[in-house]
Amino acid sequence: MQHKNIIITGATDGIGLAAAKSIASKGYHVGLVGRNPNKGKKAIDEIIEHSGNKNLDFFEYDLSLVKNVKTLADQIKQKYNKIDVLLNNAGGANKNKNITSEGLEKTFATNQMNYFVLTTELLNIISESNDGRIVNVASNAHIGAEVDYANINCEKSFSAWTSYCVSKLMNIMFTYRLASMQDKVSVNVLHPGFVDTNIAGNEGNLIKYIVKFGAKMFARTVDDGADSSIYLSTSDEVKGVSGKYFFKCKEIRSSRASYDKEDWQKVWDLCENYKDEILSIK
Ligand SMILES: NC(=O)c1ccc[n+]([C@@H]2O[C@H](COP(=O)([O-])OP(=O)(O)OC[C@H]3O[C@@H](n4cnc5c(N)ncnc54)[C@H](OP(=O)(O)O)[C@@H]3O)[C@@H](O)[C@H]2O)c1
Numbered sequence: 001m002q003h004k005n006i007i008i009t010g011a012t013d014g015i016g017l018a019a020a021k022s023i024a025s026k027g028y029h030v031g032l033v034g035r036n037p038n039k040g041k042k043a044i045d046e047i048i049e050h051s052g053n054k055n056l057d058f059f060e061y062d063l064s065l066v067k068n069v070k071t072l073a074d075q076i077k078q079k080y081n082k083i084d085v086l087l088n089n090a091g092g093a094n095k096n097k098n099i100t101s102e103g104l105e106k107t108f109a110t111n112q113m114n115y116f117v118l119t120t121e122l123l124n125i126i127s128e129s130n131d132g133r134i135v136n137v138a139s140n141a142h143i144g145a146e147v148d149y150a151n152i153n154c155e156k157s158f159s160a161w162t163s164y165c166v167s168k169l170m171n172i173m174f175t176y177r178l179a180s181m182q183d184k185v186s187v188n189v190l191h192p193g194f195v196d197t198n199i200a201g202n203e204g205n206l207i208k209y210i211v212k213f214g215a216k217m218f219a220r221t222v223d224d225g226a227d228s229s230i231y232l233s234t235s236d237e238v239k240g241v242s243g244k245y246f247f248k249c250k251e252i253r254s255s256r257a258s259y260d261k262e263d264w265q266k267v268w269d270l271c272e273n274y275k276d277e278i279l280s281i282k
Helices: 014-025 037-051 066-079 106-127 160-180 206-218 227-234 261-280
Strands: 005-009 029-034 056-060 085-088 133-137 186-191 245-247 250-252
Touching: 005 014, 005 106, 014 029, 014 037, 014 227, 029 037, 029 066, 037 056, 056 066, 066 106, 066 261, 085 106, 085 227, 106 133, 106 160, 106 261, 133 160, 133 227, 160 186, 160 261, 186 227, 227 245
Parallel strands: 005 029, 005 085, 029 056, 085 133, 133 186, 186 245
Antiparallel strands: 245 250
């Protein structure tokens, strides 16, 4: 295989770690991003044990802050001369309303702003690859969600589940919008299924129970849950495929709302404005 570099966010646990192990086994140089250095070290050890591949870097960043994501992108650009794949996977759900120091609701900041900022900052270097790919991990939890532009940071009300579902809808609309303006880099999005991970931490919240219940019902292991992430990041079968939503390595339809092109643009503008505004503050 020609030498390839991949960045995987949220690679210290769950679906991201399972994807990192498998992709390292295929010989990729893997840049893992996580916020916890102990989990980062453990992940590196596990990946080496699993794959024998030592071409690994760990980047310690809390991705709920736009400025951190920008600094991460700058560090990645200094370290690598090209990125072949960006797998935006880090995400979660917060039980309580939590506004970051930059003024954004934390689930929106981590799940959507982080994807937007890292992707737009790395797009040029991904374009250097002759098979550049961006893969966004979303969720079927987006079905039924609608973006309330007056409540992005929970100005009117807060629901942990709604914030999560809306952020995942935004992941899909962002993917479709980016794919529609790109022909050099392919951009796809996926649902991993219900997977028994640590997604809601130990907060004992509704999302945790929904995930646990769903995982029991549908019984996807973490390795199964990583299938589309690995497939879209590495398979020749999807070379050049772009702007599609996948589950179990097959293209599926996302919700009707997700195909609204006016909303794609609104979500794009919203994220771009927040990014510009936050990065302009010294
Ligand atoms: N599990 C499911 O059933 C399911 C279903 C649909 C979609 N998804 C999506 O799959 C993706 C992965 O979730 P998962 O289930 O694998 O959850 P997970 O086991 O909790 O893993 C999430 C990863 O993201 C990292 N992360 C979370 N917040 C971060 C932050 N602010 N800064 C840096 N890293 C952060 C976590 O780091 P720590 O280890 O430090 O927490 C961890 O490495 C998410 O996008 C999620 O929405 C999951």
